[in-house]
Every structure is written in C-alpha cells, then in structure tokens.
Amino acid sequence: MILRPILSSLTRHKLTVMLLMLQVALTCGIVCNVAFMIEERIARMSAPSGVAEDEVVLIDSVQVDPHTNPQMRHLEDVAALRAIPGVRSAVAVDAVPFNGSDWTSSLNTQPDSDANAASASVYNGTPGELQTLGLNLIAGRDFLPGEYLPLDSAHDGAGLGKVSTVIVTRALADKLFPAGNALGKSVYPFSQPARIVGIVDHLSRPGPHDAGAEDYSALFPLLPDTAEVTYVMRTAARNRKHVLEIAKATLTRLDGNRIVRQPSTFAQLRADYFHRDRTMVGLLLAAAVALAFVTAVAIAGLAHFWVGQRRRTIGIRRAIGATRGDILRYFQTENFLIVSGGVVLGLLLAMMLNLILMQQYEVPRLPVYYLPIGAAVLWLLGQLAVLGPALRAAAVPPVVATRSM
C-alpha cells in the first residue's frame, strides 16, 4: 500500500536511517545479552540452599589455648548453646553454605578409578547437623551415633579415608548414579568405601562453582577437631538476634581465651555472599534501561526533526485527501521499517556477542526465545517513541500547503 512512498522517502535520508538502524541494532544486541545475564544471576541468587534460612544462626569460635582438646571444647560449647532458651538444636560444623570454607574432594563410584567421579564439597559436623540446618531428608536416614569419627585434621582430614557412611544431595546422587539407585551404593573418597545412607533435597556449597554443580555436596559423620569451628543454632525467626547475643556471651564465659567472631543469621550470610551479584544485577539493569531510553530519545528526536522538515508535504497530502489516520500510520509504518531493519541486524549482533561472551566469560548460550522477545520490545519501544511526533504530524492542518514558508 503506502510502503513505496515511505521507502523512496527513506532512501533520501540514507545516512540518517543507517545511523538509527545501527543504534537500534546495537541496543537490541546488547540488551538481549544483558537481559540474559540478569536472568542467569537472579536464578543463581534465588537457588534454594536447602537450609531453613529463616531459623538458622551461626557464630565462629577460634580457640587460642593450644592445650585444650578442641573436640572436648566443642562438646562443652554445644551443650551450653543447646541450653540457651529458644535454641532448638545446636551443632559444631566445619562449613555451611555460602561461608566460603570450601573443602572439595573427589568422590568415585569405584575404588581406585576416576570413572564417574564427581567433585563435591565436604560438610562435617557433630550429630544433629541435619535437623539444625533444617535439611530435607528425602530418602534413607540420618547418621547413627556409632558412625561418627574424628575428622583428624591434624593429619589433613585423614578421617575422610576411614569413614563408612555418607549423606549426599539429590543432585550429587544423580550425578554419581544416573540410574537413580544411589541409596545404599558406595562412594570412595579414598580407597575405603562410604555407603550412601541418606539423600537430602538440596544443600548448596560453601563457595561458588560451575553452573549445574552448585548443589554437589556430601555430609560425612566426621567430628570437627580444629581450633576454629562454626557453631550453628536453630531457633524461631523472631529469636535470632537475641539467641546470637546470648550465644556470644555464653561462649566467652566458657572460655575467655578464644576469639568469637562473625555472629550472624543465615539470611545475612546469604546476603553478603551474593552482594556482588546483586550489585551486578543492578548495574546490568541500569545499563539496559539507559540503553532503551537513549534509543527511544533517538527515535523520538529523529521523528521530531522529520515532522518539522515535512510540514509542507504533510499539509499537501492532507489537502488532497489524506486523513489524520493516514499521516499517523505513515510515521508509524516508517518507524516500523527502520526498527525492523535495526532488529534484524541486532539479532545477528546479539548472537555474535553471545558467542564472544561464551568464549571469554563462560556465559551459556543465549536461549532462542530471547530473540523474538528482544525484537518485540524494540518494536514496542519504537512505536511508543514515535507516537508523540506522529500525533503532532497528524495535527498539521491542510492549510499549511497553501502557505509559503
């Protein structure tokens, strides 16, 4: 219909049209990738840790006196912490999700073989770790009291070579035994087999790992025996602050010759751990919005100048019978054509940028559905931006045609 006059008019402004297309293309390419990165980070930040996050508090203790047996110290501390009113359970552990204390060990499904090996984060703690963290046991059982051994950290955690049972996360169980029959099977941290007696739904790792491996965790019935230990307590959400204060005082009272540090709720721990991701999401979001805004300004600005330039022509068209709707549609169609050109280029650019990001920064492949969404967003943006100037163009009275400028 009216495509031909629009196209021939556009060819009169090749350079301007090309610049606008280039801008739309750059915006489309960048915004698609930025949106994808935002989604990815948000997914990472909101992944369940497996812990009853609103009810768990923790406090670190470092024993200074080298003459007390750390295990005895932990036993006494845990008993005292359990006695605090409002504390449902307490344990001493060597790591919790997001605290950065990441001990990674390879677990094999066969003795002395690397077949099917998975690298998993090792969690050790005193009896009751499952209930205290609030882990959801979906199969099997907790450790039995007789299964606990000392970690033997004086010999670099030699206990891991002697332990006979293990509880793994569902993700790790599926990775080690893809057939889904992990319960009762044995894994080999070293040459000794450890039987999988339980499977928990989720348990995030203490530090960052590759996508897909964030939940590869294994709990061992090994008692921490280092001077530095983390005490975990479970309490009602409203008592958390109060319990932490009393816990700090209790620990200092039991042994003044120690350093009590980082009393925090699990919620704080998570917030600190993902702080950088949150900042990055904020920056990415700001960049995407700013880009869209600048491009909208460009579209509106260009239309504004063109309307000014074409006032006379618009007047003539109106005088010879074009309706206001015709003029409005003319500018809308023109904008649609330019944005479409930019979008086609932009989608290619989005894929190219994604390829570069995949190589340089281990970003996954851009899902295909981002492309139509990106295109739709830019079309919408273009139509909204052009609406103001187009309405002004439609309001040009036919009488303009008869006036000389």
Added chain:
Amino acid sequence: MFTYYLELALRSFKRNKALTALMVLAIALGIGASMTTLTVLHVLSGDPLPGKSQTLFVPQLDPQNMENYRAGGEPPDQVTWIDGMNLLRSKRADHQVLMTAGTVAVQPSQSNLDPFYVDARYTTADFFGMFDVPLLFGHGWSAIDDDNKARVAVITRSLNDKLFGGKDSTGQMLQLGDSGLRIVGVLDRWRPNPHFYDLATGSYAESEDVFVPLTTARDLKLGRNGSMDCWGGHTEDHLETAPCTWLQLWVQLDSSDKAATYKQYLKHYSQEQMTLGRFVRPSNVRLRDLMGWLDYQSVVPSDVQLQTWLAFGFLLVCLVNTVGLMLAKFMRRAGELGVRRALGASKRSLFAQLLVESAVIGLGGGIGGLVLAFFGLWEVRQRPSSYATLAHLDMSMLLTTFLLALGASIVAGLLPAWRACQITPALQLKSN
C-alpha cells in the same frame, strides 16, 4: 567568528532545549560509565612492582602422579616442600623465596587488649629484598635465621601502632599463642596490588601483618592456610613429605639470559627427579614473569571486564545517537544553511559553524562525564569489595577521560557537519 558561531549554536539549542539536554546527558552517561569502569580495570590490572616485575618469575613443576593426567596440561600453581626446598637451596637464581600463608593469634602484653587473630606470612629471608618491601624500623632476617629456625618476626606498621603505639618495637617480644618471637623489623606502609605473591589468599588482599621465617613457623606449628592440592591419598602425616603442593616459590632473575638458563635448569631438575622416581609425569615446567603470572591467573574479576565492555557499548550507542540526531537536526535546517551559502558563506565557514555546534554538545557531555566518573568512583569506593578503596582517578586516567570526551565530541560533530555542508544552495532555495 568563533563567538558568533557559538551564539548561533546556543540559539539553535534553545529551539530544542529538551533534546539538546538529552543528547548531552546521554554522552555524559556514556563517558561517565566508561571512565568509571575503565579506571577500576586500570587499577586492578596494574603492575604491583613497577620497574621490578620483569625480573620476578614463578617456577612451576609437575610432581603429580598419573591420575587425571592430560598431556600439555598446566603444572600446579604451587610447589611441594621437597621441590621448594631443593630449588631454594640450589640458589640458581639471583634471589629466591619460598613461602605460605597462615593465621596467628597475637596475645598482646597489654592487659587491656584481647587476643586477636591476624594474617601471617611464613617466608624465607629474601622476601623483603626481592619485593622491595619498605622497612620503617630494623630489617628483615637472614638466611642463617632461616636455617636456625630463629624465633624472629617482622610486623607491619599498623600492628606496631596497635601493639606498641607506633614506637620502634625492634627487640621487643611478639607473643604468638604460647611462643614468643623477637621483633627484628617493622614494615612501612606496603600494599602491592594485586596481592601477587599469593593470589589464593585474595587477589586484592592487604598485606599480612606478621612475617615469620618459614622454618620457624613449621617448627612452632603455627596455623597455615591458603590453597593446598594433594594427590594419591593422604598417606603422609607431615606436609614436609606429603604429596601436596602448598608453597609459593618466586625467583628473581635479572636478565633474560638468566631466565632462559633457569628454565633449562628447571627441565633438568624435573628430569633428575624422574630418574630418582619422585616425578612420574613427563617434564612439564613453566617460568612466567610477574605480569604473565597475573594474566595466567586471570586476576582481574571477569565482572569488572564485563562492566567495562558494557560501558563502552553504551558509550558507542550514545555516540551513534548523537551523530544521528545532530545529522537530522542539521538536515532539517537545510533551508537556512542554503540561504547562508547563497549569501556568500563558504563551505568551510558553514562547516566550522556546525562543528562548533556539535562540539559544544560533545564537550558538555565530556565535562558531565568527568563529573559522573568522579561520582561513579566514589560509589565504587563505598562497596565492600576488597579492591573498592583502590578506585581513584589518577593523572593518566584523567587525561584519558579528557581525550575521550574530546574525541567523542569531534566524532559526534564531524560527520553531521560535513554532510550538511554538501547541501546544494540553489536546490534548497528553489524548493521553498
């Protein structure tokens, strides 16, 4: 003429106030974001020891067993005690240092201070000389102290301030747990960026507070930390004989010839260890210099690199935006320009007039960008990242910002001004 053009430009801006403001704002945002991210990137990828870094090298050996062996793979980042000590004692380099990280409990002699933990570095004697560590009082220790497991320590200025009120504390005792060490030196302020000699304890970590001879630290069983990689099961009780890499080894080689010779020596050493049966993998050695090492370790956080790319992408869009809008604006005024041409203005003067108009926008954006960059860096410094406090605009970055702003304004101005000068005056006059 220039003032007249400036007046024309200002008059033209007045006709489209909002649009002019938005164009300036877009360029300012683009330059501000680019400069903020570029400055952070510049600070993070800086040379921690300018003038010295090209003489410092990290020797890497591959003492692991055949498990997970892949031909052409990278050897471990650290060395075992046995290899570290062998290379240290062979003294084939101009200087060599072997070290690891740790944490020690400081028990202040003053009763009003509670015991506290500080980061420590257990190292051999050459550390202070090799890394140009400035000393406020006293000196480092000697190789003899290393051999004798001497009970000596060097502390930082901040720890000295805390424990001894800033007075010269050399000769005083430093109580670590139940062992006392004699302080022989106090460091002046020193914070190499990145924390190159042990990246595992934090790429941009502050320097440790206590330095103790490595042999002494092992003898006193002071707590160690940092990264450790073991293979073949933990069969050994002592780290001194365990199949684990946990020590950082650095050598100083003052010429490239010496570096080549040292690399040969490393190859010989690993072949010799193979004949002795200690090494089983084919000889696989590396000798990277300091900057090469930082690059290999990808010290600069990828988030920071991404932010920089993103900011420059944004700046590019903003520039294209300005060029497009200026062009449209000039073309809209084709009639006016045609009249000026017909009245005798040369193409050159028309070009100058339009260039002034677009350059004013670019320059306005540049100045705004500089202000935004200062604000952006202030914002970065408020963040809790370990490198936050380092984000300052230095002279070279200030100059870069200025050039970027100037370049942006010229790029944004040249093309539209040139295009608008190509107008045929007769055609424009006739069409009206």
